[in-house]
Amino acid sequence: MDNTVWMVNSTGGSDFILMGLFSQSKHPVLLCVVIFVVFLMALFGNAVLILLVHSDTHLHTPMYFFISQLSLMDMVYISITVPRMLMDQVMGVNKISAPECGMQMFFYVTLVGSEFFLLAAMAYDRYMAICHPLRYPVLMNQRMCLFLASGCWFLGSVDGFMLTPITMTFPFCRSQEIHHFFCEVPAVMILSCSDTSLYETLMYMCCVLMLLIPVTVISSSYSFIFLTIRKMISAEGQKKAFTTCSSHMTVVILFYGAAIYTYMLPSSYHTPEKDMMVSVFYTILTPVLNPLIYSLRNKDVMEALKKMLNVRLVF
Template sequence: MLEPVSFSPFPGFLLVEIMDNGNTTSDFILLGLLNHTRAHQVLFGMILTISFTSLAGNALLILLIHRDHRLHTPMYFLLSQLSLMDLLLISTIVPKMTADYLTGKKSIPFFGCGLQIFFYLTLGGGECFLLAAMSYDRYVAVCHPLRYSVLMSWPLCLRMTLGSLLLGAADGLMQAVATLSYPFCGRREIDHFFCEAPAVLRLACVNTSVFGYLMYICCVLMIVIPLSLILTSYGLILAAVLRMPSKDARKKAFATCSSHVAVVGLFYGATIFNYMRPKSYRTAVHDKVVSVFYTILTPMLNPLIYSLRNSEVKGALKKYLAPSAALPH
């Protein structure tokens, strides 16, 4: 019979040690996404390339916004925070996944698993609310341009950014503590490439259905409330744009807002599919594939969408690259 025998140094976490061939262990085993077949090695190379591209793209976007004074506006500040969250999200998942695949050592400490759950949910939840803040910024810019500096002041912008992180952190801390407070049995093999709360809960020795329902409701609220605000903002923006007499003004408004809508669609599409599907339609393989899209592919697409569809970002990039192009070869 398995019994809890010690406590984790992580506050509130019950460390359950189990006997395995006479040895005690508190580590989890991440089964991962890929094996070492030829096809999966190619997929691993593609994932690694996408990850590096994502890191470079988001870092470059942050650098451009920081260096170009024309981009020192609330809109681009919020965009830089989105890139920062994407960069941190990849750093939370990909290095461990890569090390596990290359070395074959797939264990993750109990404390490390808790940190992955916390940071993953903090950054993911923070992006949900940050995208809502970005939609409000575009609503004010299009519908109330003369009052923009008042309705979208820098103090409000900073409060929205900090509030997004705090709400995400509250969700991440609650789910990490609650998930790892359960006793775990067996070999502790997580059928995933990182510690995602639902995947970890499958290893619990006790019935977790109540917490599972509460976690589902929490995820729905974290998604539905910001998404409702976003849809309301862009509905009002669309109505305002259609009333504009100038074709150039309509074109500029559509060009700016379409980038935001594309990012919102990618982010929320993957999130809703991953967390709001009925359990009967969920499988470990589907969860892992969708998680790759959400944690690796979408962060790469965000800077590409903004750089390709935003003339101000393209102008800042040309200005940044101009001195290098002017150097003699």
Template sequence: MNQKNDTSTDFILLGLFPWFRHPNLILIIILIYTAAFTGNAILLLLIWLDSHLHMPMYFLLSQLSLIDLAYISCTVPKMVTNYFTGKKNISYFSCATQLFFFLTLGLAECILLTLMAYDCYVAVCNPLRYTVLMNPNTCLQMAAAAWIGGALAALVHTIYPMNFPICGSREINHYFCEMPAILRLSCMDISAYEMVKFVSTIVFLLIPFILILTSYTLIFLTVLRMNSQKGKNKALATCSSHMTVVSLYFGQAIFIYMTPTLAHTPEQDQIGAVLGTIVTPMLNPLIYSLRNKEVAGALRKCMGKCYN
């Protein structure tokens, strides 16, 4: 590939799994992207149109769908475009922008999943105070905290890595500008920044994960004390879908960001990124719609109106 037209500040994205040249791989990614975009868009539309879904739980779910739509769209279209055009370069500004939005959306999702766990906890463990604790103003404040908190932290973790000096190759062994891949290009000692990254990971990954586990432990103990088997099944069904999402998302994020950059390979980073940024956004609407009677009912109602 001739990159002679690239400027000195351009980076070269090697693409998704450059060592695995399977012709159907890009087609699979396009199909997953289409499914993820369509599923999250439909979920957003259902929550907006159906008055029965105008509740705190679904408001937070709509924010999750919005994040997933943007999350998968800030990486996959550029990767697919590079694949079909044969161009691998990305400008310094575009790389920084992609990194900022990727981190903003990822961190916002961590915060939002924690807030959704709290919503489940209040609904199951303190139902009589649910409408007071989860009022509309509180929900708006939760959404704002997720977006603003994610953006502020992302700004810090975009400015620092993008200003580290790069000596030699500017090839990023990834399909988008991700922090660990960029840090590998630096020719200076990044141990101080690795410590900052580790502390941030504790704040945005480990602590939220512990809070989520605490919420579900309290929910589980409350469910065990219920006399009604129907009530137990309903409570567990309400929160099991959320726990599935949490396991998928936090698992790969903790592996990538809670360990030093050089402790895992670029291949492992890419596999983790695919799970977090491509697979999970596709699964989220499927998990919530297939395991939630209200969402499934709203979908049937909407489809009924379309065919009548």
């Protein structure tokens, strides 16, 4: 009888307890300050990049449009995890209700899935720009860019609508403690007392598909790009092409590497500590690194930034 009541209460809407990063830290206050500073850097860096892309006419190209979409995704998904974690630490509260947990999980899965496909769209854009430069303005027009970006957001939301309801309808009766700093699917699913092996298999197949399609597009695009670069006579043209592609490839390796570990490796490779550290990397650190990667190594962005700062100084 007690077990039945406990299962119903856990499934029906009792609070989860987010163990978070700070419970394992010897200096939680210092860690809280560091994460807050990193969060502000991520918001500022991505917001500036979006502002530059939309305000400078020289950056009104498909490549920078997709970069601004990437920055928007980074801003949103760091905002659905970090502020809640910091507020819980300051207020001394670490509980999250089942509906709030589900909403956080949905938005997070949606944004991560959207970024998978956006990175593929960015690779396709580079392929068209380098391999078909004469047809590029026609093929990658504004309508096509909006279609690709909308498709990325839609496919990400499909992933969210698939994984979140199934995960949150399992009965949770083992423990209410989520050994994570937000409601990520694997961290919540491990609390279920029912057999989740079939769902884990389906989730694995879903993640393989979500990764396989973008990876295929990215690898195919860069295969053709490298073949085209090898045929270029101009050393300056080769250098420019490599610089543009290397920034994107750096982001791809960082993001996909962490995602493959989290969603595709067997559970025997996972521990709560490892999972949390990997999530910190691609949830908190990657949004800070992305604008740096795309700005410090990009002359057009740096010129636009200098121009904007000069205008501000004049006024």
